Amino acid sequence: GYVDNIKLEEGDTKPVVIVVENLLEDPGFETAGSTGIASSPWILTGTPGVNTWGNNLKFDGNGAHAGSYGLNYWHGNAVEDDFTIHQTVTVETVGTYTLSYFIYGGDYNATNSANTKISVSQNDAVIKEMAIPVSTGGFTEKMLEDIALSTGEVTVTIRIQTTGSNTWIKLDDFVLTRVD
Numbered sequence: 289g290y291v292d293n294i295k296l297e298e299g300d301t302k303p304v305v306i307v308v309e310n311l312l313e314d315p316g317f318e319t320a321g322s323t324g325i326a327s328s329p330w331i332l333t334g335t336p337g338v339n340t341w342g343n344n345l346k347f348d349g350n351g352a353h354a355g356s357y358g359l360n361y362w363h364g365n366a367v368e369d370d371f372t373i374h375q376t377v378t379v380e381t382v383g384t385y386t387l388s389y390f391i392y393g394g395d396y397n398a399t400n401s402a403n404t405k406i407s408v409s410q411n412d413a414v415i416k417e418m419a420i421p422v423s424t425g426g427f428t429e430k431m432l433e434d435i436a437l438s439t440g441e442v443t444v445t446i447r448i449q450t451t452g453s454n455t456w457i458k459l460d461d462f463v464l465t466r467v468d
Contacts, residue, residue, distance in 0.1 A: 311377045311385075311464045312444065321347035321357025325373075334371030336448075339364030345371070345448075351458040353390040353427040358460035359446070361393075366453045370403070374445040377464065379410075379437045384468040387416075387432040387444060393457035394424035400452030408435050408464075409443045420446075420457060427460070433467075 313329040314320060320328035325347065336345035344363050351360025363369055379385070387408055396404060398419070407417035416435045423430075444464060448457065 308463065308465050310462075311379065311442075312375055312462050313377075314375075315462045316353075316355045316460050317347045317351070317357045317359050318355050320359075321349075330373050330375050332371065332373050336361070336371050337363070337365065337367055337369045344369055351460060353392070353458075353460035355460070358458055360458050361448055362454075362456040363450050363452065364454060366451060368449070368451045370447075370449040372445050372447045374443050376441050376443045379439055379442050381466060382438050383436075383466045385435040385437050385464060386467050387435060387462065387464050388429055389462045390427045390429050390460045391420065391423045391458065392427045393420070393459075394422045394455075396422065396450055396452055396455040396457070401448075401450040401455060403447055403449035404457070405445075405447050406432060407445045407447070408432065408437075409445065410437055410440060415442075420448075420459075427458070 320330055325332050336343060338344065341364060344361060346360045347357050348360050349356055351358030404420045405417050406420055407414050409415060416432050418432050421430060446459065
């Protein structure tokens with residue numbers, strides 16, 4: 289046999305590996321994709337439309353950045369869609385948090401999708417939100433930073449609202465983590 293790609297470093301301490309604690313469950317929609325959204329901690333509110341090619345919203349491999357499943361939305365007609373997918377978690381430590389996610393999507397804009405946003409709320413108030421940006425060259429990581437949270441329940445919401453035909457969004461790998 290043989291050994292390849294070994295790196296030896298001088299010293300007697302093991303390198304420190306930083307582990308990021310993600311407060312979100314099913315961050316890559318693996319449960320939503322394999323057993324259905326009702327089995328996932330993500331909650332769907334509203335009814336995504338249907339077009340000639342099937343349901344506008346799917347959790348499948350076409351929406352995946354990593355893993356087997358991701359959120360895959362395609363709006364194939366001019367009938368308005370307006371729904372949310374959200375998850376509520378408990379924050380145990382006061383601090384500054386970041387929400388990151390991967391997006392691949394395009395053909396929507398502020399005119400036909402004015403309320404297509406991702407937000408973080410606490411105590412019925414939006415703490416931070418951002419319009420979901422267009423990213424047509426492949427999956428891109430986006431971040432909602434400097435989210436000041438106190439202890440208690442926090443809700444991460446994905447809202448998709450569009451009147452534009454042929455709009456599409458793929459979202460995956462959400463991470464809500466404390467940074468300070």
